[in-house]
Each structure stands twice: as structure tokens, then as C-alpha cells.
Amino acid sequence: MGDRTEQLNDDQLRKLLEQIVQRYGFDFRNYAPASMRRRVLAILQQEKLDNLPDLQARVLADPSAFQRFVHGISVSVTSMFRDPTFYLAFRRNVMPLLATYPFIRIWNAGCSTGEEVYSMAILLHEEGLYERSRIYATDLDALSVERARQGIFPLGRMKEYSANYLNAGGKDSLSHYYTADRENALFRQYLMKNIVFAQHNLVCDSSFNEFHVVLCRNVMIYFNNTLREHVLSLLHDSLTTFGILCLGAKESLRFSGIESCYVQLIETEKIYRRMI
Amino acid sequence: MNPLRVIVVGASMGGLNALETILSGLTAEFPLPIAIVQHRSKSPRDMLAVLLQDHTSLTVREAEDKDPLKPAHVYLAPADYHLLLEPGQCTLSLEPPVNYARPSIDVLFESAAESYGEGVMAVVLTGNSADGARGAARVKAMGGIVLVQDPHHSESSKMPMAAIASSKIDYILKLEEIASIMIDSCRLREGNKNGER
Numbered sequence: 001m002g003d004r005t006e007q008l009n010d011d012q013l014r015k016l017l018e019q020i021v022q023r024y025g026f027d028f029r030n031y032a033p034a035s036m037r038r039r040v041l042a043i044l045q046q047e048k049l050d051n052l053p054d055l056q057a058r059v060l061a062d063p064s065a066f067q068r069f070v071h072g073i074s075v076s077v078t079s080m081f082r083d084p085t086f087y088l089a090f091r092r093n094v095m096p097l098l099a100t101y102p103f104i105r106i107w108n109a110g111c112s113t114g115e116e117v118y119s120m121a122i123l124l125h126e127e128g129l130y131e132r133s134r135i136y137a138t139d140l141d142a143l144s145v146e147r148a149r150q151g152i153f154p155l156g157r158m159k160e161y162s163a164n165y166l167n168a169g170g171k172d173s174l175s176h177y178y179t180a181d182r183e184n185a186l187f188r189q190y191l192m193k194n195i196v197f198a199q200h201n202l203v204c205d206s207s208f209n210e211f212h213v214v215l216c217r218n219v220m221i222y223f224n225n226t227l228r229e230h231v232l233s234l235l236h237d238s239l240t241t242f243g244i245l246c247l248g249a250k251e252s253l254r255f256s257g258i259e260s261c262y263v264q265l266i267e268t269e270k271i272y273r274r275m276i
Numbered sequence: 277m278n279p280l281r282v283i284v285v286g287a288s289m290g291g292l293n294a295l296e297t298i299l300s301g302l303t304a305e306f307p308l309p310i311a312i313v314q315h316r317s318k319s320p321r322d323m324l325a326v327l328l329q330d331h332t333s334l335t336v337r338e339a340e341d342k343d344p345l346k347p348a349h350v351y352l353a354p355a356d357y358h359l360l361l362e363p364g365q366c367t368l369s370l371e372p373p374v375n376y377a378r379p380s381i382d383v384l385f386e387s388a389a390e391s392y393g394e395g396v397m398a399v400v401l402t403g404n405s406a407d408g409a410r411g412a413a414r415v416k417a418m419g420g421i422v423l424v425q426d427p428h429h430s431e432s433s434k435m436p437m438a439a440i441a442s443s444k445i446d447y448i449l450k451l452e453e454i455a456s457i458m459i460d461s462c463r464l465r466e467g468n469k470n471g472e473r
Contacts, residue, residue: 007390034360034387035369042371077370221341221368228342250340250354250368 008037012052016040016059020069023060026140027203028073030227036073043072067142074141075222079157080115080174082217083249084167087123089269091169094244095127098212104133107211107238109202110219111137114148115161118177119168120215121191126171130194136209138200149197151187153178158185202231207238214239217270218248225255232256236274245272279465280421281395282345282361283308283458284388286381286411288315288403290431292327294451295401299332299350301455306334307462309345311361311388313353313379315403325352339366353379360387375407385411394419397461399454401425403435409442416443421461423447423454 013036017029028036040052047065049055058065081087098104104124111117117137124130139145153161162174178185200208202219214235220228236258239245245253245262247270253259262272287294291314299310316324328350329336337343339351339359343366351366353359358369358379367387374380381400385408388396398415400408402425412422422445427433429450439445447457 032360032362032367034362034367034391035358035371037390038369038371038383038386075369075371077372218368218370221370224362225342225365248341250338250357251342252340254340255342255344 008040009052012056013037013040016052016056019056019060020066024063024066025204026070026201030203030224030230031073031222032224035075035222039073039075043069046072070141071143074112074139074144076112076141076144078112078115078218079164080153080161081119081164081168081170082116084164086246086249086269086271087119087164087168089266089271090246091123091127093266094213094271095123095129097242097244098129098133099127101212102132104129104213105209105211106133106135106213106215107209108135108137109200109214109216109235111139111145111148111197112141113144113153114151114197115153116215116217117148117195118151118187118191119165121195122165122170122174122177123168125191130191133194135195136211137195137197140199140201140203142199145197145199151192152184153187155180155183155185202234203227207234209238210240211238211243212240213244213246215246217246218251220251221248229256232258236261239274241274241276243274245274246270247272278393278395280308280397280462281392282388283310283397283399284361284384284415285310285312285399285401286385286403286408286435287312287401288377288381288405288407288432288435290402291315292324293431294425295328296331297451298399298401298454298458299328299334299336301452302332302334302348302458304333304348306348306459307466308347309349309351310334311339311345311351311353311359311366311384313359313381313384315377315379315381315405315407316355318356322355328352339368341368342366353384355379358383360384361391362387363391375405377405377407381408382411386414389414389418389420392420396420397423397458399423399425399458400436400439401451402430402432404432405435406438408435409438412439412445413443416445421446423449423457425454426450
């Protein structure tokens with residue numbers, strides 16, 4: 001065996017996660033076990049180890065191995081204008097609401113490598129709201145936040161992103177927003193100037209501001225029900241009354257404690273408005 | 277033996293027709309939830325759930341994260357997400373494609389095996405891929421039941437063949453026989469449980 005179908009020893013996994021809480025203060029114990037197991041198996045492969053006690057020894061002894069562990073646990077698969085219909089709906093239905101505010105604060109919680117942050121920046125720019133907006137983009141994974149801060153994405157993805165952008169109601173050409181070299185697209189400085197990138201841990205850090213929009217898309221799918229509930233109430237506490245909460249296309253507020261405080265703004269998209 | 281608790285199904289090329297045949301053979305009294313990965317395009321607006329609903333009295337829905345699993349409900353893996361099962365509920369993931377597929381059949385089957393052990397029946401249908409073979413082996417290793425569409429009667433035989441090669445599977449069946457074996461297996465395992473008491 002030794003391949004990734006091998007079952008992880010649950011006790012060893014629990015022990016690893018407990019040791020990580022004690023050593024580093026990062027708590028993965030309430031992540032959804034099914035996807036967690038897959039991520040840990042993938043990390044074992046990347047680290048070229050075949051058992052959890054060896055992984056535990058390495059992660060506890062070496063902070064850079066721990067950073068790789070965090071990066072491996074955080075699924076950083078994302079793209080610009082992911083779900084174009086979401087961005088189109090946001091443009092049509094949320095932007096007019098935001099236009100009524102003198103200053104707009106947006107929190108992108110779980111921003112990964114930043115593709116969706118720059119998507120939102122472009123949207124705000126095209127709707128003439130960027131100058132009075134500030135986007136706070138946070139992620140648990142320091143490596144991803146650093147990548148996001150650079151605003152550099154592989155040129156090979158731009159064709160797909162460009163199609164997404166147009167389907168999201170893009171008013172220009174995506175290529176106007178970046179300069180390209182042979183391999184990379186570097187997004188323009190004026191899109192970055194009102195974005196604040198920071199490391200933030202939804203599991204143990206608290207709310208740090210009050211926002212008009214909170215985006216937390218495809219983040220809580222990796223959490224169990226307890227942690228999801230905890231994070232939803234954290235997001236709730238971070239929203240102004242009549243603020244907008246955006247979740248991933250296959251997430252919802254069903255069965256959550258905050259469900260009754262929200263209305264779904266658009267039937268087909270997971271865009272919610274806080275009413276009380 | 278413990279009773280069956282969930283059925284997981286994997287299908288690829290030719291799968292729509294195969295799924296319609298199976299689901300049309302089950303009634304609203306069917307005692308288990310059914311989770312399905314049908315390989316599909318990234319586009320989220322296709323009609324898979326609607327098409328399948330037309331052929332069955334089970335309730336078909338595209339799974340959302342944390343959906344509770346209910347009897348006589350069919351949970352389809354959404355386009356461009358992996359579907360995994362936890363005890364009692366669905367969960368989704370955006371981890372990279374497995375066997376070039378997202379959703380991947382192996383991901384569904386392996387998670388079902390981890391969460392439900394011998395309470396799983398896995399069904400591998402037509403497809404031009406090896407996805408599902410590893411997951412079927414995992415289901416077998418954990419004491420579950422594996423049922424494979426007869427490759428000679430499959431629109432595309434590669435996926436059933438790969439599953440058959442991967443482990444000692446329980447049944448090789450023509451499409452028309454699958455629904456009744458599902459129903460019988462539920463009764464049989466249920467009967468065993470009662471017999472033990």
C-alpha cells in the first residue's frame with residue numbers, strides 16, 4: 001500500500017492536529033474530515049513521507065514545514081470571475097446599493113491567491129466605485145496571501161479569465177488591466193492601491209471591522225457544521241445592517257443560526273442581505 | 277452484517293441513459309439516499325438534474341454543501357465540484373481534479389467507504405475512463421458491496437472493466453437488473469440485522 005488510498009489512522013491524525021494547536025495556535029480540528037483526510041494524504045506525498053508520526057515530527061520541528069502544511073490544507077484552487085453569473089448579478093443588483101454609501105468596506109474572507117479579489121476590484125473600477133472602496137483580503141495561508149499581494153497570475157489562464165470577465169458583464173477588455181511578460185500577467189497598480197492584504201484565521205481570530213460586503217465563497221465547505229456555524233456568526237458580526245453576504249454557488253445559510261436575519265437578494269445566486 | 281446505509285453511483289460516457297434506466301426502477305419508498313457522480317462539463321447550467329427527475333419518483337437534486345442525506349433522495353455532484361460523503365451529509369470540495377475529473381467518482385466512493393464502511397453499495401456504470409476503480413476497491417476493502425454494469429452491455433466498457441480489474445466485485449449486471457438488486461440488497465442486509473437481534 002503506502003499510496004493515497006491507504007486509510008489514515010484517525011487517532012494519529014487527531015494527535016497531529018492537537019499538537020499543531022498547542023505549538024502554533026492554528027486549529028484544524030473542526031475541518032470536515034472527508035476532505036481533510038484527502039488533503040493530509042496529499043501532504044504526505046508532497047513531503048515524501050508515508051506516515052503521520054513522521055509528518056508530525058517534521059511539522060512541529062520546522063516552521064517552514066508547518067507553513068507548507070497550512071498551504072496544503074488550504075485548497076487554493078480559484079480563478080478570476082469564478083461563476084461569472086455571480087459577478088454579473090453582483091454588478092447589477094449589489095453595485096447600485098453600494099453606490100449609495102460614501103465609503104465602501106468589503107471583506108474577502110479566504111481570498112486564497114487573490115484571483116477573486118482582483119475580479120472585485122475590476123468590477124468596482126468599472127462601476128466607478130473603486131476610489132471610495134477598500135477591500136480587505138485575508139487568508140489563513142501566509143503563502144497564498146503573499147501570492148495575492150503580488151497580483152501576478154499565469155498568462156496561460158488569461159484566456160479563460162477573459163471569457164469569464166465578459167460573461168460577468170465586463171465593459172472593457174481584461175487585458176487592459178494587466179501587463180504581460182512571456183509567462184505572467186501582472187495586474188495594474190491602480191487596482192491594488194485600495195486593497196489591504198493580511199493573514200487572518202477565521203477559526204480563532206475575531207471580527208476586525210464592520211463591512212458593507214463580506215465575500216466568503218467556497219471556504220466553509222471545508223469546515224464541519226460546528227465550525228461553519230462559528231464562522232457564519234463571525235461574518236454576521238462583521239456585517240452592517242443591510243450589508244451583503246456572498247457565499248459559494250453550492251453553499252447556503254440553510255440550517256444555520258443566522259438564516260432568519262437574511263433575505264436572499266437574487267434567487268439564483270448565493271447573495272444574501274442582512275435585514276436585522 | 278450491518279444494514280446498507282447509502283448507495284454511491286459513478287457514470288461517465290453514456291451515463292445519462294444508464295442513470296435514467298436505474299432510477300426509473302426505484303420508487304419513492306426506496307429506503308436509502310443515493311449519491312451520484314456523472315462526469316460532466318464545467319458549465320453549471322446543464323440540465324442533468326431536470327432530465328433525471330423526469331424519469332423517477334425519487335427526489336433528484338444537485339447537492340449543496342452540508343445537505344443532509346435522506347432516503348429516496350438522489351444527490352448529484354454539481355459541475356466542477358467534488359462530492360464527498362460525511363456521516364449523514366454531503367460535503368463539497370474544490371481540490372484539484374482526480375483522474376482528470378471534477379467531480380471524480382473515486383473521491384465520492386473513497387469518502388463513502390471512510391464514512392460508512394460496510395454500509396456502502398457502490399455502482400460503476402458505463403464510461404470511457406478508469407475513474408471509480410480505485411474507489412470501488414476501497415469500498416470492497418471496507419466491507420461494502422460493489423456492483424458493476426456488464427461491460428458487454430455498456431455503451432462504453434472501459435470504466436466497468438477497470439472496476440472489475442481493481443477488486444473482487446460482487447455483481448456484474450445488465451442495466452435492467454441493477455435497480456432490483458439494489459432493492460433486494462437493502463432488504464437482505466436489513467433482514468440480517470433483524471435476524472441477529
